[in-house]
Structures are given as C-alpha cells and as structure tokens.
Amino acid sequence: MPLNWILLILAVIGIAAFIASRFRAIGSVGGDARRLHSLPIYYGMNGAMMALVPALLLLAVWLIMQPLLLERSILAGLPDSAIPVGSTPGLVMSDVRRVADGIETGFATGAFTRGDLTTLTTEAVGSVLSAGGTALGTPLTADVLSAAADYWQARGTLSWIMATAAIGFALIGAAWAIRQSEGDFRARNVVERGVLVLLIAAASIAILTTVGIVLSMVFETSNFFRQYDWKDFFFSTTWSPSFSGRGGGSDLGILPLLWGTLYISVIALIVAVPVGLFAAIYLSEYAGKRFRNIAKPLIEILAGIPTIVYGLFALITVGPLLRDAFASPLGLGNSASSVMTAGLVMGIMLIPFVSSLSDDIINAVPQAMRDGSLGLGATQSETIRQVIVPAALPGIVGAVLLAASRAIGETMIVVLGAGAAARLDLNPFEAMTTVTVKIVSQLTGDTDFASPETLVAFALGLTLFVITLALNVLALFIVRKYREQYE
Template identity: 70%
Template structure:
C-alpha cells in the first residue's frame, strides 16, 4: 500500500486520540471541568501529540534511512571489483535502482507478472520489457545488475511491511499511553506546552540544519573532487576547458575566468542598481507626495515579480543588439549581442526594486526626532538627508546592497541569454563571458558521471560561491558595526 495511506492513518489516529483523551478526562471529572487541573483542550492536545508524534517521527526517520538500507542489502550481488571502484559503484547502483523501478513499473503497467520477473534472465530483452513500461535504459542490463535489482525489490517489500508494523505498533502504544493518563488530575497543560516548545525549537533548527546539510553535501563532494583534480590548478589556472571524453579526460578546470565573469557582471549590475535604487528610495521617502508614492512604489516593485527568464529574453532581443549596434560596433569593441554589459545592465534593472524598496523602508524607519533636530539646528533638507538620515540608515542600506549582490552573484538565466557561455579573462565589457552559476548548470546537465572530475567540479564551484557570499556577509557586518557606534 502507498506510504501516504500510512500518513493518513497516523493523522486520523491522532485526531481520534484528541477526541478520546478529551472525553475521557472530562468523564473522570464527572463532567465538571472546574475541578480539572487543565482545560479539556489541553487533554485533547495531549492525546493528539502523544499518539501521533512518536509514530510520525519513526515514519520520517524510516523513510530517510530506507535508501541506505536498500543499498547495503544489494551489494552482495555486485562483483567485488566493481564495488572497489567508487565511480563504477555509483554508476552500477544507479542502474540497479533504475532497473528495480522499471520492474515495479512493468508490473504496474501489466506488461509483466511477479512470476515472470523471477524467471527473467539478463539474456532476455530486459531493456525492451522496461521500455514497454515507459522506462528507458541506455544499455543492456548486466546479470548482476538484474539480480541486484530483484534483491532490491524484495528487500524494499520486506522493509515496507516492517515499517507498517513498527509505525502502527508505536501509534497504538502512544494512543494507549495518552488514554491511560487522561484523567482530571493529570497536568496536561504542562506536557502540551513542553511539547509545543520542542516543536518550536525543531522548527527554528530547520534553517540551521539545512545550512549545515547544504555545506556538508558540497564539502564532501568537493573533497572528492580535489582527490581527483589538483587544487592548485582549480584555483589558479586561467583556462576552463572541460572534456567529457572520459574520467579525467584532459580537462582544464580553472575557476579564475568564471570568477572574473561573475564579479565583472555583478559589479556592473550593482553599479546600475545601487545608485538608481538608493536615489529612488530617497525620493519616495523624503520628497514624493503620498499620491505619487502610492503609485511609484508598487510600479517599481513590479520589477521584482518579473521572472528572470523574461529579463534574459529582454537582454537577448532588445538590450544586446542595441548595445552592439549603438556602442560596441561603432567603437570597434565587439560584434556580439551577448556581452558582460548586456547582462550587467539587465541584471541591474532587475535588482533596482531590491535596493529601492528595502532602502525606502529603512529610511522611513529613521526616527522623526533626528530629522526635527537637524532642522532645528538650521540644516537644509538635503543636508539632513546626507548627514543625518543616510548615516543613521546605513546598516539597513548595507543589508539591502548585500541582498542585491547575493542575488547578482547567483543569477543564471540572464547570464545565459545575455552574456553567453565563454569563459575568458578580458576587460572589454562588450565581450561575451560567463559566470560560475552557468557552468554549474552546464556541468550537471545531461547524462553525467557523478564520480568524474568534470561533474564534481560543480560542487567545488558551488562551495566557492558560498565562501564568497559568506565573506560579503562578514564585510557587511563589520561595516554596520563600525558605523552604528556613532549613533548609539
């Protein structure tokens, strides 16, 4: 049966525990809720949490660990020489999972029976059989792959039964415990409040754990990459020329041209977005009438809702040809519509609402008393803005610029359509270049071998971007603390 049914059973049992525990507690008080330690609602929530949370936690943990258990269960059918090679092992395990899913799909589609699959051999047309079920394989199935796939299906069926039994047993025990302690004197409110506190802590920990998981996943794969490719060549080489002719393949995977393109395009984007966005924020918060502000601010914020692919098409069709015909070609700087300037200008337009909206809110948050004090000392409106309001709002403005910089560094579609895919070092803003994010996508697109340096380099690129973003955060924090001390 589908796992979603088990989720539904746990949920329904939890709701039943709520009703039963509440009714049992009220009955033990003779219907007089005034003599109960906790309100009936808390007794109901006690039944809900005690019955549902342990079973739900076991189910989630089981679903997370099940793939690991399946992989360990089928390695006995794979030759040792294959398991010793990390790259070959990952490819074979991927084939085993694909064939196992295909066998399940074949049974579900009615093109095969369990008895027929048990008698199936590698010499039979396994690929044709799975093709009838809508599962495509790139090559013929090896005998040990077919055997491992059958073992995986059998193990998965056994683990599924064990999971159902274990979860239902824990669910029943939890419901029994909840009903046993549902009486008038039980301190249900204390238990529920502690349970809710645990849930709040768990929710607050999700962001931290997610960040740790992301960094750990990138870090492990990056270490694997540097075990196959020298770090000195990655960080200091000025050539980016990956080859997928084989593992190692004579590839040159230097990050320098990718970093240069990323920083160059981001710099041009911020050169457009920060002045325009900040001046727009100053006008909206200090000079615009209420009527003008009510119209202009939503119009500016519309830019933030436009999909980046639309900006990319705008760069490809309009901005690129315009810059090429009006500036680059007449000055002899280039003949390509895809360039750093194209992507930077369009990306800067996209970032304007990030800077203007956040800066506008931050400037409006500056206490009016600071403005009044400046005016009382004889300062003009312009002097008040320059010497009082902007310094006071500087921490928030730095945060807005940081958000815009992070968005610029991580942008992909505008760069793909506006700047091209050429990894090169050049100061000419009218030449085509590319960024780290574009190459991450290109290295992970298609039929990739996740044990080859040409694919693992994507994780090293991602970790490098993470470190750069972290550096920007540290720098922004230093600036904020340095200038904030003047206004405490």
C-alpha cells in the same frame, strides 16, 4: 503500503486519540470540567501528540535510512562484472532503481504476471522500460535484472514493515495517552513542553540546513582536490573541461569564471544601487502619498518577474541594441551576448532589492531626527545627506549586500545574456560566463561523481560560498564602524 495511506491512517488514529483522551478526562471528574487540572483541549492535544509524534519520527528516520541501507546491501551483492568498464557503482545502482520501477510498472499494468521473479527476462523488462520512456545508463544485463528484482522485493517488504511499525507506535502512544487522561494529570504542562520542543526544532532547521550544505560541499570538494591540484584550480587562467575520460586532460582554472562573475556583478550593482537608492530617497522623503502608493508597487513588480523572462529580454532586445549602437560602431565586438548585456539587465532586476529595503529602512528613521535637523536650520537635502542616510546606513548596506549576493548567484540572465565563454578580458562587449553557469553545466547530463570534471562543481560552489561570506563580514564591519560614529 503507499505512504499516503500510512499518513491517512495515522491522521485517523490521531483524531481518535484526541477525542478519546478528551472524553476520558472529562468522564474521570464526573463531567465537571472545572475539576480538571488543565482545559479539556489539552488532554485531547496530548492524546494526538502521543499518537502522532513517535510514529512520524519513526517514519521520517525510516524513510531516510531505508534507501541508504537497502542500496548498500544490493551493491554488496553485485558481482564486479556487473559494473562495466568506465562506469561506477552509483550509475549501476541508478539503473537498478530504474529497472525496479519498471518491474513494478509491469506488474501494475499486467505486462508481467504475478509469479516467480526469476521468470522475468531482460527482453521483457526492457520493452516495459522502453514503453515508459526510461533510458538506462548501461545495457540491461542479467546481473542488473536480478539485483533490481531483489531491490523491488525488499523495498515492498520493508514498506509493509514500516507501515506496521508506524501504525503500531501510533496505537501504543494513543493507548498510553488515553490511560493518562485523568483529572489530576498535568496535560497542559506536557503539551507546552512538546510545543516548545517543536519550536526549538523549527528554529534549528535553518542552522542544520546551513551546516548540511557546507559539509556536503566540503566533503565533495576534498574529493575533488584529491584528484586535481588545488594550485591549478585557483591560479590557472584556463577553463577547458574534458569528458573524454576520468581526469581526461581537463584544465579547470577558476580565475576566468571569477572574473566573469565579478565583472557582471559590478556592472549590475553600478546600475541597481544608485537607481534603487535614489528611488528610495525620493519615495520616502519627497513623493506624495498618492504617487508613492502607485510607484512603489510598480517598482516591486520587477522583483516578481521570472529570471528567464529577463534572460529573454537580454537576448532579444538589450543584446542586439548594445551591439548595433555601441559595440559594432566602436569596433568592440559583434556579439549580442556580452558582459554589458547581462550586467544591465541584471541591474534592472536588482533595483527593487535595493529600493524597497532602503525605503523601509529610511521610513524607520525616527521623525524626531528629521525635526531636530530642520529645527537647527538644515535644509531638507542636508537632513537627508547628514542625518537620515547615516542613520539608515546599516539597512542600506544590508540591501546592497542582498543585491550583490543575488547578482553573484544569478544564472539564467548570464546564460542568455552573456554566453558561456570562460575568458579573461576587459572588453565589456565580449561574451563571458560566471561560476554559477559552469556549476550547472558540469552537473548536467549523465554525470560521474568520481571524476574531477563533475566534482569541480562543488569546489566552485564552495568558493562562491566563501566569497559571499566575506561580503557579509565586510558589511558587518562597515555597519559597526558607522554605528559607533552616530550612536
């Protein structure tokens, strides 16, 4: 049964449980709602909650566990000969899923007749896959076709079992809630506890997501370092991956990528931080209300422009301009793709991150501090330098940190503006690349997650995560130091 139909049926059961629980509660006190322990709506909410929550939890767990267990079962039944030389079980399983989808499409479109799955041939299934534009990583064999047929059949059976179990749980929960709906039942307490659990679960999502991201990177990074020496990764100055074979003589040194990342980010911050901070000071302390209402939204528009547009702007306009005006006349290069191109355009993109946050923080400084400074004879500029900016420093540091993290993680501007060359060079008019660009390139195409050339992407991502974490710790140290000084 399709998932949409299951969710629709559960919604109908939940609504019915809400109405039935509410009416039963009112009926149990002779229609006088004042004799109920809780408001009638709480009895209805308890009915809907008891009907939907267990069923949805079961559905979520089932949808997570079913593919894992089903794929493990199918892989266990595949003979070793079904995995070609140079391939992996994961790639073969991807083909099994694609073929299973093709079988389902064939039955849905009438290309296959409803009958014994053993009558399917590789030629017939291959033609359906070709018509649908589905490409396989390996040639379709009888073993893969048999596994796909078993996968498709088991998936359909488990889908019906899942639907029956979820609807059954919903009906049992609804019946239990309706039976509980008596006048002395503390429905409000139960509903509020349920809402509290929901709020705790919502608050835990961010933490669990962070933990999941870190663990996934750590596990895959450990797999990478089991195949590639960590000293060569962190201290080699050569980045030259090869996909000629598993571990095919690749040089995967991160230093050129880190250099390009930091070089471009520093140039971007040199552009964004002064411009953004001065704009925030002017808008908050000097500009009139009418000008501020016009200028601030115009600056914030920069944050809403897609990064691909900035990349095109760097490729078509800024890059050729820098090449013709500076690089070529000075003999520093003839390429429109350069560190300076990506850094300047990225700095323009980061201006709203600094200006808007800094403006909000500066406006949050109490007016009494301004009045006290001016009352003691300080000028407006002295008040800004010695009172307002130090008081707003924690927020300003946070804005700069956000801009730095955004610069380190940018990809599209670097691809189009700085190129993809991994090199160590001080010339800002040379093409370079960053860690994020190489993460994308290593995970693009038909990847083999057993090879170091693919697993290196996770090591790059973990390194980038550690760098960002270090920036956060440094910013926290600076904020605490200056807070002690001005409190």
